[in-house]
Amino acid sequence: MDSRDANSSETTNVPVNPSSDSVFSHVPRAPEIPIYAVMTACSKDPSPLKLNLGMGVYRTEDGKPLLLNVVRRAEEILVNDRTAVKEYLPITGLPEFNKLSSILIFGADSPAIKENRVTTVQCLSGTGSLRIGADFLAKHYHQDVVYIPEPTYSNHPNFFIAAGLTLRKYRYYNPQTQGLDFQCLLEDLGSAPSGATVLFHACAHNPTGVDPTLEQWEEIRRLIRCKGLFPFFDCAYQGFVSGNLEEDAHSVRMFVADGGECIVVQSFSKNMVLYGERVGALSIVCKNADVASRSESQLKLLIRPMYSSPPIHGAAIAVSIMKNREMYDEWTIELKAMRNRLMSTRQQLYEALLQRGTPGDWSHIIKHVGLFTYSGLSEEQVAFMTREYHIYMPANGRMNMAGLSLKTVPHLVDAIHAAVPMSTSK
């Protein structure tokens, strides 16, 4: 009997001892990711008064998740398309999706697109696009320093750290003015090492709700180009600021119009309300078509061992909407309605705080834009509001304005009014 035979007869009869240690028994429990911990705590709270202002997702005036009508229509078209198949997509995704996504962000008459200087690849939503973008920089860019705004989206540091890049922060938000800390931003970027990558939120900054004005963007652009820094835009909320997709792309388009290079990441999670479909794109704008094409070939090498190719359904929905004029128009109307509801909720909250005579200047609530407002409430005040009023938000006081409605504004105002005396700053 050779050794393989001996093994097979002996080993198959060896009983597994369920009480023996797992080969993974050394694995420590990881701490819960803070925003998910907020969500879990909220879901376990039986109070009928509970208010969820935590996770960055849109809710209707009734507090319900939204499915856009135009998305429903697109899905019907897809279901009824008897020619549709479920073959693997190319590594870089659905070609039509890539083309239409780049038009959406750079504009239909973008010279960079016409000159084939842009490579756009479909990735797993904003998150996957950020991760591939960070990996591309780590592998193919000479400077490993990346500047991110302070504060920024809580997942941002992870992409660049995972890629092995060196993180630094630039000042962005001034808690005194509850607005942009423009001078400090210029100072920090002005002293960045040449070639450093600088991450910007294209619009609707998360978590603050504070964006630079167009004039400020222009000054930032000049500084970036003059110092040879590399801009990396994260565009997760196109349409949420002005209600207009073209207008909200302005910051990105300014940087592309000067002929310089940049990376742009897009997410359709928010503006098409496609969160779970994971629809997004990564674009690299290059100096010429040859570099763009070589960059794309390298993106394929990054994607292939990770997930091989992206999923088809969500991108197909986005294509159906973006390629059909009438459906595109319907999308923009529905998007604008979401944005308008956020604006009117801001106004209602602001007026209710004024009416209540809650001490402090609350005008930042109506000055901030997009989904979030950085309330200025301290960690202690947030904990108090959760404990006493069942109101949930991250410890930094970021409020998702979509979690609020005309009906729930009074409850939030009661809570803020009670929490404010705990602070000396308000």
Ligand SMILES: Cc1ncc(COP(=O)(O)O)c(C=O)c1O
């Ligand atoms: C600024 C920013 N970037 C990226 C993302 C990730 O978006 P996605 O859900 O498309 O991965 C988010 C999600 O909240 C975000 O706020």
